[in-house]
Amino acid sequence: MSPTRVSASENPLRDDRDRRLPRIAGPSGLVMFGVTGDLARKKLMPAIYDLFNRGLLPPGFSLVGYGRRDWSDADFAEQVRSSVSRYARTPFRAEVWEQLAEGLRFVQGNFDDDAAFDRLAEVLAELDTTRGIGGNYGFYLSIPPGAFPVVTKQLARSGLSRQDGDSWRRVVIEKPFGHDLESARELNEVVESVFPPDSVFRIDHYLGKETVQNLLALRFANQLWEPIWNAHYVDHVQITMAEDIGIGGRAGYYDGIGAARDVIQNHLLQLLALTAMEEPISFDAKDLRAEKEKVLSAVRVPIDLDSAAARGQYSKGYQGNEAVNGFLEEDGIAPDSITETFAALRLDIDTRRWAGVPFYLRAGKRLGRRVTEIAVVFKRAPFLPFDNTATGELGQNAIVIRVQPDEGVTIRFGSKVPGTAMEVRDVSMDMSYGESFTESSPEAYERLILDVLLGDPPLFPRHEEVELSWKILDPFTKHWESAGKQPEAYYPGQWGPASAHDMLSRDGRSWRVP
Template sequence: MAPAAGSGERGWTNPLRDPNDRRLPRIAGPSALVIFGVTGDLSRRKLMPAVYDLANRGLLPPSFALVGFARREWSDRDFADTVKEAVKEHSRTGFDEERWERLAEGIRFIEGSFDDDDAFDRLTSTLGELDRERGTDGNHAFYLAIPPNSFPTVLSQLKRTGLAGSPTDESWQRVVIEKPFGHDLESAKELNALVNSVFSEESVFRIDHYLGKETVQNILALRFANQLFEPLWSSHYIDHVQITMAEDIGLGGRAGYYDGIGAARDVIQNHLLQLLALIAMEEPISFSPRELQVEKIKVLMSTRNLLPIEENSARGRYGPGWQGSEPVPGLLDEGFSPDSTTETYAAIGLEVDTRRWAGVPFYLRTGKRLGRRVTEIALIFKRAPHLPFDDSMTAELGQNALVIRVQPDEGVTLRFGSKVPSTGMEVRDVNMDFSYGEAFTVSSPEAYERLLLDVLLDEPSLFPVNEEVELSWQILDPVLAQWATEGVPETYEAGTWGPTGGDRMIERTGRTWRRP
C-alpha cells in the first residue's frame, strides 16, 4: 500500500486499482482519533468497538492512534484494557488477539478535566509524539462525545493549544459532534457559530448515526438506480408517506437526561427529517457530498407544517402497561414529575411544497414503549379505480405500499393485490419481500463504522451541514411552540401504538397509521 496523494482524504490506495472503482474499500490514511467523553456509554458500546471493527477489517493503517481523554486516573495500559473489554463485549467482527495487539500499540490516555490547561498541554505533547513515532502526520480528529454545555470549554482549549489549526497540504484537523445540535433554532445557530469560530465548516462532521445505516443509504440506490420506482415517486401515484421510528423500551435511568428534551427534539428534528429529505429529494447531479447536501437543503427549505398545527400534531407520554408478557412501569414511576411537559411520543404532519410532492402529506412519528422496535418508511399509493371489479371482489384489498425497513429486519417490502386461488375473482394483499440478511452473505457494518471511516477519509456525504440543522429546527419550532401552550401530554398505555391523539391526527383525513 502507498499513501494517497493530496491532503483531503489522506486515504491509502492500491496503486494498481482504478481510483474511480467504488467497489473496493478505501482505507484511512495516517491519523489519530481523540475521544472526549471516552468513559461514557456511547464510547463503550459504539465508538471503541467501531474503531476495532475497522482495524479488524483492515481499513485502518498501521499508523493509526486512539487517544482517550477523561478524568479517570488511568494509565495508557488501563485505558487499553477498558477498550479491550468494550471490544470483546460489543464488536461486530469478533475478537482477534493479533489484530488487537497491533491496534493497542497506538492507544494513549490523557487524564484531566476540560478546563485543565495542563491536561490539554499533555494532549498536545502526546499527539506530537504520535506524529513522530507512529507517523500520524498531524492528522487529528476530535470526537466530542460530551454534553453540548461542555463544547465551549473543549473548543476553546483546542484553539488555545493550536490543535484546531487550519488544514494544510500537509495535515488536517476535524471535529465530530454528536446530537443534539441545539434545542431550538436560536441555540442551534449559537452552537454552529461557536463551532465554526474554531473549525471551518468543511472540517465539522455532525453525526446522525441513522444516515450511516446501509438501509438508509439504499434509499438512493432504490430510487436512482432503478427505472421501476422513480416514475411512481410523486403525487401522481403516492397518496401519503409515513416515517416511523418506534422503540419498545422506556427511559429507565435516563429520565434526568431526557426531561426537557422529548421525542420530537431527540428524533424528529434529526433522524426523521433527514429520512424525509432523502425520500423527497430530486436526483442529484452526482453523489458528491456537496450535490447531495444541495438537494437535501432544497427539500428542507420547501417543507411546511400541515395547518392547523394543533390538529396535525400529537404528543403523549407512556403510562404503565405490558411489553409482551412483562408488566412495565409508566414514565411517572421512573422519576418524571407529573407536571413535566416532556413527551415520549411525538407525531407531526408535514408537506413538501414542490411540484413533485404537491398535495402529499408526510406523517412522522416516534415514541418509546410502543408496540415493537421498528424504523420504517412507507410510501402509500393511491387506490386504483377498480373499474373492472365490484366491491365484493376487492373488499380485502388495501392500498399498494412500498415499505423500506431501516431496522431491525432490514429490507424492502412491496405490497400489492393478487387474485386469491379459487373459482371466483377475489383480490387480496400480498407482499413481495427483499431482506438484506437473505440477499447478501456479508453482514452490514454498524453505522458508526461507516461514519468514523468517513471522518478519517474526509467523506462528508452522510453528515448534515449547519444549514440542514437550522432548517430542521425552523420546521420543528412552531410545533414545539404550540405544544408549550397545551399543558402535559396525553398518557398512553405502554405496549400500544401511542395516544389516541396520534390516531385522530391522521384519521381526520381518512387515513390510518400502519401497524408494523
C-alpha cells in the same frame, strides 16, 4: 517485536466490496471525549476495532481517550478491550488487538482544564513521532451539547485545531445540535469559528445505515420507481421510528428534550429529505446536500398545530408479560414533567412533485415493537372492474423501506386468491438484506468514522440542514410549551395516544401497524 499484522489485501474479514472499492484511511488518529459513556463503550470503540480488523485503518492508527477518570494508558486499554470483546461485530483476534493497543493513550482532565489540554497536545506530538500520524486527527465530541463550546475553544487555545501544511484536523459532533433554531445558530457560530465548515462532521448515525443509503439506490438506480414517486400516484408517506423500551437510565438527558427534539428533528427529517428530494447531479457532498436543503426549505408547517400533531407519555402497564413503570415513575423524572415520549407530526412539501401529499412522522418509546421504516403509500386504482366483494380485503399499494431491525424492502400489492372465484387480496413481496446478500452490513458508526478519517462528507449534514430542521420543528415545540399541557397518556405496547390516530383519521387515513 510487534506482532505481524495481516495486510489489507490478505485480511479475510475484508468483504468483496472493500476489495473492489478500497476506502482505506491514511495516517491518522482519533481523540475521543466522553469515553466512559454508553455511546463510546457500545458503538464507537467497537466500530474502531472492527475497522482496524477489516484492514481499513492504517497500522499506526491511534486512539486517545480524554476524561476525568484516574486512568493510566493501560487502564484505558483494558476498558477498550472489554468494550470490544463484548460489542464488536467482527471476531476478536489477539494479534490485531495487540497492534491496535500500541496506539491507545489516555489523558485525564476536565473540559475547562488548560493543563490537561496542553498534555493532550504533548501526547499527540509524541504519537506523530512514534506512530507516524502525520498531524492528522479527528476530535470526537461524544459529550453533552452544552460542553461543545468549551471543548472547541480549548482545542483552539491549545493549538490542536490548527492545521499545518498538508495535515488535517476535524471535529465530530453528536446530536442533538442545539435545542432550537436559535441555540443551533449560536453553536454553529462557536464551532465554525474554530474549525472551517468542511472540517465539521455532524454525526447522524441513521445516515450511515445501509438501508438508508439503499433508499438512494432504490430511487435512482431503478427506472421502476421514479415515474410513480410523486403526487400523481402517492397518497401519503409515513415515517416511523418506534422503540419498545423506556428511557432507561437517560432521565438526565431525556427530560426536557423529548421525542420530537431527540429523533424527529434529526433522524426523521433526514429520512424525509432523502425520500422526497430530487435526483442529485452526483452523490458528492455538495450536490446531495443541495437537494436535501431544497426539500427542507419547501416543508410547510400546518397552521392548525393542534390537529397536525400529537404528543404522548407512556404510563404504567405491561410490555409483553413484564410490568413496567410509567414515564413519570422513572428514576430522575419529575412527577409533573410535561416531556413527551411520543410525538407525531403532519408536514406538507410545497413542490411540484409533492403538492398535496402529506408526510406523517412519528417517534416514541414503549410502543408495540422496535422498528424504523419509511412507508410510501399509493393512491387506490381509479377504476376497479371487480365486484365489491372481490376486493373487500384489498388495501393500498405500498413500498416500505425497513431501516431497522429487519433491514430490507417490502412491496405490498393486490393479487388474486387461488380458487374459482375472483377474489383479490393484499400480498407482500419482500427483499431482506440478510437473505439477498452474503456480505454482512457494517455498523453505521464504522462507515461514518471511516468517512471522517477520509474527509468524505456526503453523509454528514451541514449547518444549513440542521437549522432548516429546527425551523420546521420549533413551531411545534414552542406551541406545546406555551400550552403547558400534560402529554396524553398511552399504555406500553400500544402505538401511541388516541390523538395520534385521530390526526390521521381526520384525513381519512390510518397508521400502518409495522
